Amino acid sequence: MANDxxxxxxxKKFGEITEWSEELGKKFFDYYGKVFEEGALSAREKSLIxxxxxxxxxxxxxxxxxxxDGLQRGITKxxxxxxxxxxxxxxxxxxxxxxxxxxxxxxxxxx
Amino acid sequence: MAIKKSLxxxxxxxxxxxxxLHFLSNGIFREGKLASFEQKVKADNDFPLRPKKLEILxxxxxxxxxxxxxxxxxxxxxxxxxxxxxxxxxxCLDIIKSTSTHTLDxxxxxxxxxxNFRWFVEEASKIGVKDFIVRSNLTIIRSNPKYYDLPEFxxxxxxxxxxxxxxxxxxxxDRQRGSGxxxxxxxxxxxxxxxxxxxxxxxxxxxxxxxxxxAFLPGNQESLEKDxxxxxxxxxxxxxxxxxxITNLPISRFLEYLIVxxxxxxxxxxxxxxxxxxxxxxxxxxxxxxxxxDGYLYDCDFNQMLGLKVASKVQHIKDxxxxxxxxxxxxxxxxxxxxxxxxxSSCQGSVA
Numbered sequence: 001m002a003n004d005x006x007x008x009x010x011x012k013k014f015g016e017i018t019e020w021s022e023e024l025g026k027k028f029f030d031y032y033g034k035v036f037e038e039g040a041l042s043a044r045e046k047s048l049i050x051x052x053x054x055x056x057x058x059x060x061x062x063x064x065x066x067x068x069d070g071l072q073r074g075i076t077k078x079x080x081x082x083x084x085x086x087x088x089x090x091x092x093x094x095x096x097x098x099x100x101x102x103x104x105x106x107x108x109x110x111x
Numbered sequence: 112m113a114i115k116k117s118l119x120x121x122x123x124x125x126x127x128x129x130x131x132l133h134f135l136s137n138g139i140f141r142e143g144k145l146a147s148f149e150q151k152v153k154a155d156n157d158f159p160l161r162p163k164k165l166e167i168l169x170x171x172x173x174x175x176x177x178x179x180x181x182x183x184x185x186x187x188x189x190x191x192x193x194x195x196x197x198x199x200x201x202x203c204l205d206i207i208k209s210t211s212t213h214t215l216d217x218x219x220x221x222x223x224x225x226x227n228f229r230w231f232v233e234e235a236s237k238i239g240v241k242d243f244i245v246r247s248n249l250t251i252i253r254s255n256p257k258y259y260d261l262p263e264f265x266x267x268x269x270x271x272x273x274x275x276x277x278x279x280x281x282x283x284x285d286r287q288r289g290s291g292x293x294x295x296x297x298x299x300x301x302x303x304x305x306x307x308x309x310x311x312x313x314x315x316x317x318x319x320x321x322x323x324x325x326a327f328l329p330g331n332q333e334s335l336e337k338d339x340x341x342x343x344x345x346x347x348x349x350x351x352x353x354x355x356x357i358t359n360l361p362i363s364r365f366l367e368y369l370i371v372x373x374x375x376x377x378x379x380x381x382x383x384x385x386x387x388x389x390x391x392x393x394x395x396x397x398x399x400x401x402x403x404x405d406g407y408l409y410d411c412d413f414n415q416m417l418g419l420k421v422a423s424k425v426q427h428i429k430d431x432x433x434x435x436x437x438x439x440x441x442x443x444x445x446x447x448x449x450x451x452x453x454x455x456s457s458c459q460g461s462v463a
Contacts, residue, residue: 074321
């Protein structure tokens with residue numbers, strides 16, 4: 001076993017999850033492929049959303065994959081960084097909006 | 112990655128094509144981590160590759176260039192002195208008169224820097240080929256007043272202009288092609304548009320070439336063309352006809368970049384994993400003959416830079432024989448993965 005939890009070469013083995021659960025693995029990859037096709041949103045827009053989400057869910061494999069995907073699509077570094085900030089803003093907003101819950105509880109318990 | 116001089120001027124060991132070929136045949140390929148080009152082709156196609164009908168004569172009129180691009184497979188630059196002579200040009204003209212090829216494709220370096228470039232274009236255009244391409248790097252048009260009239264000159268001879276433009280933003284263009292290249296290229300495109308190039312109904316064809324600005328493959332050609340057209344129109348009111356998405360081949364200065372940036376193994380893995388048997392059938396070496404500045408013949412411009420002359424009794428333009436050349440085996444190595452990855456790649460863009 002490797003001593004590192006993450007190994008960049010594991011990304012290439014992603015498809016192997018199907019070997020231990022063929023039906024579910026296949027359904028997932030079919031779904032995944034379909035999601036990223038051109039639709040109401042362009043594949044380019046979807047790539048930027050994927051990059052932002054990759055950061056929010058702290059997935060190093062996904063960050064590598066969608067940075068490369070963005071470069072291939074001609075997406076600029078400024079667009080990529082703005083997408084990351086969108087993810088970061090939502091994530092920090094999600095934390096801060098819980099401050100209201102804290103305030104509610106504080107008010108309820110305080111004289 | 113700012114580069115000021117060619118590999119040749121820097122006496123870099125990669126300036127020797129034999130060293131490049133040795134490098135490409137060893138390492139991950141020798142160790143068996145990756146299948147060789149020959150092994151991959153043999154799985155689905157006939158090997159060795161053989162030419163079909165010769166349709167394109169691509170002539171490299173010299174390696175001199177006003178730019179020193181980081182990815183250049185020619186290792187071109189101001190310090191390169193290899194220039195086609197008028198005598199060799201005349202030999203080419205004699206062949207153009209008799210050949211059945213329908214496309215003449217002039218490349219370099221910056222072909223316009225050859226002192227006999229205009230004479231050659233004038234003489235060749237008199238012969239009449241269906242498609243007469245000049246690969247212009249754009250900045251040459253604005254580099255010196257003696258080149259300012261090139262748009263008019265191209266128009267006069269109905270030249271099909273094909274120009275490099277790796278991105279519609281300054282940052283990504285200048286990183287690959289050098290500081291200031293983007294602004295000069297935009298100015299040159301405006302000049303070409305002004306005489307009718309790229310304008311609907313003008314009949315004057317202006318195509319752009321997109322090369323990725325790093326160790327990744329080009330995306331979908333159609334999508335990139337759409338994005339380029341929208342951005343160049345919106346930002347600069349520039350129009351063009353088609354965008355050709357071309358993969359960077361792992362030779363010369365791009366190979367140097369891959370090695371120095373420690374991207375070589377990953378890039379080769381990407382190319383091999385993206386191998387597309389359908390692209391093999393349409394690779395450009397099956398319908399093209401490349402002529403070097405000294406008149407020697409090659410399967411493609413890349414093989415020219417690797418010093419791999421055609422495997423034929425006929426090896427020089429003065430001895431050109433279409434029947435013998437069509438009956439040759441095409442020389443391949445690991446660099447050929449660049450033309451067969453994904454949608455395939457040729458001087459005319461995607462092939463599959």
